[in-house]
Amino acid sequence: MSLLLKNGRVIDPANSVDAVQDLLIADGKIEKLGKNLAAPAGAEVVDARGKLVCPGFIDIHVHLREPGYEYKETVATGTRAAAAGGFTAVACMANTNPVNDNGAVTDYILARARVEGAVRVYPIGAVTKNLKGEELAELAELAEAGCVAFSDDGKCVMNAGLYRRALEYTLPFGVPVISHAEDATLCRGWAMNEGVVSTEIGLPGAPAAAEEVMVARDILLAELTGAHVHIAHLSTAGAVRLVRDGKARGVRVSAEVTPHHLVLTEEAVRTYDPNTKMAPPLRSKRDVEALIEGLADGTIDCVATDHAPHALSEKEGEFDRAAFGIVGLETAVPLLLDRLVRPGLLPLPTLVARLSHDPARLLNLPGGSLAPGAPADVTILDPERELTVDPAQFRSKSRNTPFGGFALTGGPWLTIVGGTVVRL
Ligand code: DOR
Ligand code: ZN
Numbered sequence: 001m002s003l004l005l006k007n008g009r010v011i012d013p014a015n016s017v018d019a020v021q022d023l024l025i026a027d028g029k030i031e032k033l034g035k036n037l038a039a040p041a042g043a044e045v046v047d048a049r050g051k052l053v054c055p056g057f058i059d060i061h062v063h064l065r066e067p068g069y070e071y072k073e074t075v076a077t078g079t080r081a082a083a084a085g086g087f088t089a090v091a092c093m094a095n096t097n098p099v100n101d102n103g104a105v106t107d108y109i110l111a112r113a114r115v116e117g118a119v120r121v122y123p124i125g126a127v128t129k130n131l132k133g134e135e136l137a138e139l140a141e142l143a144e145a146g147c148v149a150f151s152d153d154g155k156c157v158m159n160a161g162l163y164r165r166a167l168e169y170t171l172p173f174g175v176p177v178i179s180h181a182e183d184a185t186l187c188r189g190w191a192m193n194e195g196v197v198s199t200e201i202g203l204p205g206a207p208a209a210a211e212e213v214m215v216a217r218d219i220l221l222a223e224l225t226g227a228h229v230h231i232a233h234l235s236t237a238g239a240v241r242l243v244r245d246g247k248a249r250g251v252r253v254s255a256e257v258t259p260h261h262l263v264l265t266e267e268a269v270r271t272y273d274p275n276t277k278m279a280p281p282l283r284s285k286r287d288v289e290a291l292i293e294g295l296a297d298g299t300i301d302c303v304a305t306d307h308a309p310h311a312l313s314e315k316e317g318e319f320d321r322a323a324f325g326i327v328g329l330e331t332a333v334p335l336l337l338d339r340l341v342r343p344g345l346l347p348l349p350t351l352v353a354r355l356s357h358d359p360a361r362l363l364n365l366p367g368g369s370l371a372p373g374a375p376a377d378v379t380i381l382d383p384e385r386e387l388t389v390d391p392a393q394f395r396s397k398s399r400n401t402p403f404g405g406f407a408l409t410g411g412p413w414l415t416i417v418g419g420t421v422v423r424l
Helices: 075-084 103-116 139-145 160-173 196-201 208-225 237-248 259-263 266-271 285-297 332-341 348-355 357-362
Strands: 002-012 017-026 029-034 044-047 052-055 057-062 087-092 120-123 177-179 229-231 253-257 378-388 407-417
Touching: 002 029, 002 348, 002 378, 052 348, 057 075, 057 348, 057 357, 075 087, 075 103, 075 407, 087 378, 087 407, 103 120, 103 139, 139 160, 160 177, 160 208, 177 208, 196 266, 208 229, 208 237, 208 253, 237 253, 237 285, 253 285, 259 285, 259 332, 285 348, 332 348, 332 378, 332 407, 348 357
Parallel strands: 002 044, 002 052, 057 087, 087 120, 177 229, 229 253
Antiparallel strands: 002 017, 017 029, 052 378, 378 407
16 A cells, blocks of 8 residues: 655655655555655555645643543544544553553553554553552553553652652663652642732632742752653743753753643633633743743753543533643644744744654654654645634544634644554
C-alpha cells in the first residue's frame, strides 16, 4: 500500500525542510520526499496543494480516562478526538481508576489501544501507589510494561524525599518524571489564579508561587539526581524564568505549555463559566506573554493539551464545586494557528516542531520526523480552513471547553497514522 501526497508545503523542522514537495509513503513508512514524484502502481494520490504536510503531532499530556471513568472518555473516543484534532499519538496520564500504578493496568490500556485506538497510545505510569504520594508505585514493572514516563499528574508529590527516590530509581530506565507542580499547602480550596480578578469576583485563589515553589524544588532535585524532570502545564512567568535558568545551568529539565494557558487569561473567569476552571488556573496577561516567549525561544519544549474530559454534571453549577480541567484535543491546533501563528507571535515551523519533533524527543518516542524510513505518521493542515468551534461535534465524549463559538482560521485536514489515513 502506498500513498502519494502531491505538492504540499512540507514542514519537517527536525530535518530543516520547508518546501513545496511530494511525499511518498509505502508500507507504513516514509519512502521519499522530492519534486514531481511518480505514483507507484496502485498508489492512492492526494492533492495537498495549499496544505501543510507535517510530522504527526504528538500530545504528551492527555487523560483518556480508561479504565474507570468511561463516562468521561475512553481509549476509543479519546483517540478519535486526537485524530480529528490532527494528533497521531498521545501519551495518557495515570489518574484512572484503578490508577496506572502497576503493569496490569498498563497492559489493559495498551490492549484497548490495540483493539480500538485510532492513533498511537503511550501510557504514563504513576510515581506513587494510588497517587497518594506515600510510597512508590511499581516503577520497574511499569517501565517493563511500556510506560514512557512517570507522573502523578493531577496531584503534586509533596514529599521531596520520596520524589528524590523516584527520580533516582527511574534514572536507569531513561524516561522522564513529569511534575504536576502545585504546592498543596500554598493553595488549599482554590478555584482560580490569586490576584486582583479573584479578589474582585470573590473566588479563592492559588498564587503563582504555589507553582513556582515546586518548579524550583523539582529543578533542584533534577540537578541533585541527574534525572530528567519534565514540568507539566507551565503557567507562570516565574516558572518560565526558573526553567530557563535551570536549562542554562545544564539541568535536565524540560517543560510543556497548554493551548489554553497561551490564549486565555484569568479575565475569562469573570464569566463564572466552570469551563474556565482548570489546574493550573488561567493566569495574568504578563504570564501569557512570558509563556509565548518561552515557547518561541525553546525554554518551553512543547505544547501539550492536558485534555481533561469531564461529564456535563461535573462542570455545571457553582464554579467552586466544578471539576478541574477542559478538553483540548480538538481545539488545540486551530487555536494555535489562529491565535499564535496568524498574528505573528510564533513562527509556523516553530509551532510544528513544538508539536512533533520536540515531544517525541522528550519521551523518546518514534516520530517527529519525515525522514525516509521513519514511521509514516503525518499531520496535514489546511491553513485557510474556517471553523467555528462546536462542542456538539466533538469526537470526544465530553464537551467541557471554554472555546465553544470561537471562529478560527486554520486547522487539521488529514491525519495519517502508520501510512493509513484515519477515517473518522
Ligand atoms: O485541570 C486539570 N485536570 N488538571 C490536572 O492536572 C488534572 C486534570 C484532570 O485529570 O481532570
Ligand atoms: Zn493533566
